[in-house]
Amino acid sequence: MLKAECVMFLDMRRPIIKTNNNQNLAIPLSQNDFLNLVEENQGIMHKICSLYTSTPEDHQDMYQEIVIQLWRSFSSFRGESKFSTWMYRIALNTAISDLRRQGRRVKVVFPEKPPEQLMADTSYAEKEEQWKQLSVAIQQLGEIEKAIVVLYLEDRSYEEMEEILGINTNNLRVKMNRIKEKLRKLTKEE
Amino acid sequence: MELDNFKDTWKEMVPGEMKTSKEELLVMLQQKSQRPIARMKRNIYWEAGAVIVLYSLAALMNYFLNPMFFAEMSIMLLVIGVLGLYYYYRKLKLLKEMECVQCEVKSNLNRQVTLLEKYIRFYFFAGTVLAPLVYLVSGYLIINKLPVYPPRDASFYILFAVFGIILTGLSYYLNKWYVAKLYGQHVAQLRNLLSQFDEE
Structure with missing residues (x-):
């Protein structure tokens, strides 16, 4: 945020x-x-x-x-x-x-330092692995899809995303659903 | 794996080793932008500066060394120099309008594609016209200022015209190839980015 x-x-x-x-x-x-x-x-x-x-x-x-x-x-x-x-x-x-x-x-x-909360978590290793998989999958998305993912992870509203990217809200929702589906498939494949 | 499950992780993540101090930020602010458009603008300033200096010097030297015979040539050099400056002014104007980083991403990309294509058309047109223009000016000077050799008969003018046509054709295709080599891939990449907005 x-x-x-x-x-x-x-x-x-x-x-x-x-x-x-x-x-x-x-x-x-x-x-x-x-x-x-x-x-x-x-x-x-x-x-x-x-x-x-x-x-x-x-x-x-x-x-x-x-x-x-x-x-x-x-x-x-x-x-x-x-x-x-x-x-x-x-x-x-x-x-x-x-x-x-x-x-x-x-x-x-993806040079991020693991969050402290996760470090304390017993299932940290599993989560870290999942995060790595997701990061690799995100890297495989198109440039615009990555931008949508960033804004989504940053909890930006669809209205603000529209203001930033210039894609209308309805189209954004459709794209977001497709991206989620794509990421699900990509992380399954790995 | 659900993207939503990673929102908290994403927010808490701190890019390791990537913290930038205020001092480092201050140094960054002193740097020049390395974006292609910024570099193209800097090149234009240099080229325009060189044109002003070289054409002015050439025109002055020509005028003072041969005031009687070559005043016309000095004027022509100045005219070509002024045309060159207009060329740089127009290119610079297009480059300045080309990017709007504060605009929506889609409209910024749209603007870049539209103006870059306009820029390429202008560059291509100017480049193609330059060769025959220089040829005509040189021809005019040779015909009017040099001793009457070779003889100025019909065959001379036909040959002159034929060479002019060949040169114009060559200049057209050479420019077409060069412009595609310089900007073709860039435009294709921008178009590809734009198409990602409309992907269903």
């Missing part, structure tokens, strides 16, 4: 972003405010990079590119959409249209 949401406006040019520390930041924001926001939300950006790249170098390059694009667009963020919607759009647009790295996707890297 994103940690900063645009919740109210002073006027159209100066929206306010509320951080997870309940701190209100009025736009235009400083570079430091931007860095705080990126630092708070870097988890999701790294997860997107993990899904769309295959090597640590590509991952780092893509992450850097997303940060650059966010920074360049930051001054024109007017708060017409939620901050999270805006951020997902930029991150996914950057990742999906990075065609150079798509051709290089040869191996699966």
Whole structure:
């Protein structure tokens, strides 16, 4: 879940972003405010990079590119959409249209650290194995399907997914069902 | 295996070794974008700069060294230079409009495909026209400025026209091949991404 949401406006040019520390930041924001926001939300950006790249170098390059694009667009963020919607759009647009790295996707890297909750769980090994299988299956999906999966796992509503991807809600529901079915089949095969 | 069962796992996951500090982020902000469109824009600035310097110098040198005979040539160089600048301006405008990272993913891809195809058409047209244009200008200069050799009879003009036609044809096919080699795969990949939105 994103940690900063645009919740109210002073006027159209100066929206306010509320951080997870309940701190209100009025736009235009400083570079430091931007860095705080990126630092708070870097988890999701790294997860997107993990899904769309295959090597640590590509991952780092893509992450850097997303940060650059966010920074360049930051001054024109007017708060017409939620901050999270805006951020997902930029991150996914950057990742999906990075065609150079798509051709290089040869191996699966999903460098996440196991969650503490799972570590304590006695069935951790089994869950870890399942997660690995699912990760491999997700890597086999198309670029747009991966984006839908990311947003779904991030608990984004279909309405917000529509705002980010430009696919209407009904179509998204159909696609989501197909993706789930596809993942079920892919994980069975492995 | 159900995707829904992994929502909590996904949210709690921390990309290991991938935490980026504020200092590292600051360094990133100083970097230039490496996206193809950004690099193409940077190349255009360099090329346009080179055209301005080289054409201006060539025109000036030509004018001062041979003011009587080659003033026309200087003007032609300047005209070609101005046309070149318009060419770069148009390319840059298309590249600037090509990407909207803040837009919906689908509309951004649509925009990229449409404008990239427009860019390719313009690039192809300009590239194809350039060879016959330079040929005509050179021909004009040879005919009007050089001593009367070879003789300017009917066969000379026919030969001149035939070479012009061959050159234009060659330029057309060479450009077609080059444009496809440069951008063909990129457009196909973008189209493939767009088709994923409409897959049933």
